[in-house]
Amino acid sequence: MSKEVTYDTTDQVDVIKGHPAEEVVSPSANGQTGTAGSCVSEELKNANLANSENAEILEKYAxxxxxxxxxxxxxxCPAFGSLRVGLRMRRVATVLSGSACCVYGLSxxxxxxxxxxxxxxxxxxxxxxxxxxxxxDIRDSVHDLADPDQYDAIxxxxxxxxxxxxxxxRLLPNEINGVRIIGIDVPGFGVPTHAEAKDILAGAMLNFARQEVExxxxxxxxxxxxxxxxxAMLGEMFPADPMMIGAMLAPMGLGVxxxxxxxxWREMYAALDCGAVxxxxxxxxxxxxxxxxAGRPSIGSAPVGYDGTADWLAAIGDTFNVGADKIADAQNAFLPAIKGALSQNQINGRITVSGYEGSELLVARLLIESGAEVPYVGTACPKTPMSQADAEWLASKGAVIKFRASLEDDLSAVEAFKPDLAIGTTPLVQEVKEKGQPALYFTNLVSARPLMGPAGAGSLAQVINTAIEGGERMAxxxxxxxxxxxxDTAGIWQGAPNxxxxxxxxxxxxxxxxxxxAKAQEMI
Incomplete structure (x- = not known):
């Protein structure tokens, strides 16, 4: 006889059990299966791809x-990248279609x-x-929003x-009342980083502008x-960096x-009118x-540090068929100042660099030329032809470069190399600081500084050296x-923990x- 006390017979009612969670799917707009929530599983995504109207787009993203x-x-969420680009543009409206929780968080x-x-x-x-x-509903909303007096694009x-x-x-009209309509898909399962979502929107807009020019x-x-x-400059930079680059290009008869x-919007016409990017x-x-x-060649790397500036100016000069004497004039005008700034702002210590902004390799170059030891550079962005020169230079200095680096990769590097300072993402900084070691958040404290030319050569030393010197305080x-x-002492306590x-x-x-x-079981 059971010792459980009962007051009615509800415990004897047969319960109709549902399907396991992984089997529950909901129909999508095209009759296929989709999720009711915002987190799309890999299995469901693959099942949808074959018949999805957006299969071609997702294959392109892959x-x-x-x-x-x-x-x-x-x-x-990667959509933060494209959303931020749109919100920064004048006379451009941004509209999201997605789960309410996602839109709330992104907003x-x-x-x-x-x-x-x-x-x-x-x-x-x-x-x-x-x-x-x-x-x-999306089409109606765009029609209601398309006011040419307020917007150039939606x-x-x-x-x-x-x-x-x-x-x-893609079935939305290209233009309504003279307002351009740009439709993009930025799913979390198809775009690995919010940095690359910026490329999706920038590329879509430039494609539209190029067709207008043609x-x-x-x-x-x-x-x-x-x-x-x-x-043309491709990539978000510190506001003073384009002006510094313009000064370095001037001796070659070029402008930024x-x-x-x-x-x-009209800046894209000017970008397409440039001789190179x-x-x-x-x-x-x-x-x-x-x-x-559009027939515009692309040049990788950037004028960062002594070697980087010399090589970049030479590459730009070769692209525009500038004479060797003018290239030398540009180099001689700025390289001595860069060397002086680097020598006066030395960094002593071992530093690991990681992040998801896309400028991690440039920052690592600058740190090495400032005297730091950088054994590991991790970036969440992929390896591309434009990053080849920086990767080769860093490898020649003994750095391990990890493209598409995960948080686990970055944490393993910190554990293996035991740096004096770890530069990385928020979760990495949190983990390192919990161990009593110095760490800096890459996005706010490192990448948001001038990096180009003489101004960039001395921009990192103070914040980096201060962080390294704080190691004893952290300990x-x-x-x-x-x-x-x-x-067992975690949480909020009014008095001493129990x-x-x-x-x-x-x-x-x-x-x-x-x-x-367990030991006895092993013996048996």
Whole structure:
């Protein structure tokens, strides 16, 4: 007889059990299966690809942005990258289509990082997704929003669920009332990093602008047209860097063009009018393809450090068929200043570098030329032809370069090389600091500084040396707070934690007993 006390017979009712969680699927807009939530599994994604309206787009992403050890990003949602590019542009509206939780998070983080405009949102439910009403809602929203007095373009972005379900943004009209309509898909399962999502939008916009130029006259870019050949800059940089690059190009009779991703639509016309493009950040695969289609050559690396500046100026000069004397003039005008800045701002210590911004190799070059030992450089971005020169230079200095590096790769490097300072992503910095070791967040504290020319040569030393010198302070803090806020003392306590040594002793006996039993089992 059971000792359980019952008050009715509900425990005897037969319960109809549902399918296991992994078997539960919901229909998509095209009659195939899709997810009701925002996190699309690899199995479901592959099952949908064969019949999805967006299969061709996802296959293109697989070629342009090959995945690494993880099939999903380890950084924030990739759509943050394209959303941020759109929100920075003047007279451009951004509209998202995806799960409400995703849109809320993306809108929040975008405004946290300084966005000053609203993010449009087209909601959906199971019915609108299945019947195709979601696409009609997107089309109606774009028609309502297309006001030529306010906007030059509207960017519509499909997140995970609409992309996997085949919502066809390519069927939107290219133009409404003179307002350009740019539809892109940025799913978490097809775009490994938010850096590469910037390339998706920048490439889509440049493709549209290139077709406009080929079709006939377009609006003139703001400002006076330069009377010298120009070089477009590809990659987000510190605001002073383009001006420094322009000064270095001047002795060769060249000027600096617009920086892409652009801040205004007409800047893309000026970028296409440049003689070449400098891929400061090497992961802009789609954008470089558009420049290639326009007949504009691409140059990798950047004028960072002494060797990097000398090689980059020579490559730019060769591309524009500049005479060797003018190339030498440009080098002689700036290389001595760079060498002086490097010698006056030395960095002493072993440093590991990792991140997902795309400029990790450039930062590592600058650190090495400043005197630091850099045994490991990890980047979440892929290996591309534009990063080859930097990778070869770093390898010649003894650095291990890991493309598509995962958090596990970066943590393993910190464990193996035991650096004086670890530069990396938020989770890496958190892990390293918990061990009482110095660490710096790459995005906010390192990449957001001038890197080019003489200004960049001395920009990192102060923050890096200060962080390394803080190692002893970190160790003292670790010693002082040892065992506080971790293990059974974690959480918020009004008084001293309830340690209960009697429970510890009892649990220890259980562990020892289990160990003895396991040992005895081995002997049998």
């Amino acid at each position: 070629a342009d942005y090959p995945v690494g050890p993880h099939d999903k990003p380890q950084s924030m 929040f983080v975008s405004h946290f990082y300084g966005a000053r405009r609203s993010v449009g949102y087209v909601p959906f439910d199971s019915e609108s997704l299945v019947t195709g009403k979601l696409f009609e 960017v519509v972005t499909n997140l995970c669920v609409p992309t996997a379900s085949g919502v066809p943004l 079709a006939g006259p377009v609006q003139a870019p703001k400002g006076e047209k330069q009377d010298r050949p120009t070089v 063009g617009p920086v892409l991703p652009a801040r205004e 400098a891929a400061i950040h090497p992961f802009y695969t789609s954008t470089i393809r558009e420049f290639d289609a 003292n803090m670790r010693s002082f707070f040892e065992n506080v806020g971790e293990g 340690l209960r040594p009697d429970f510890r002793a009892q649990n220890l006996k259980k562990i020892e007993k289990a160990a003895r039993a």
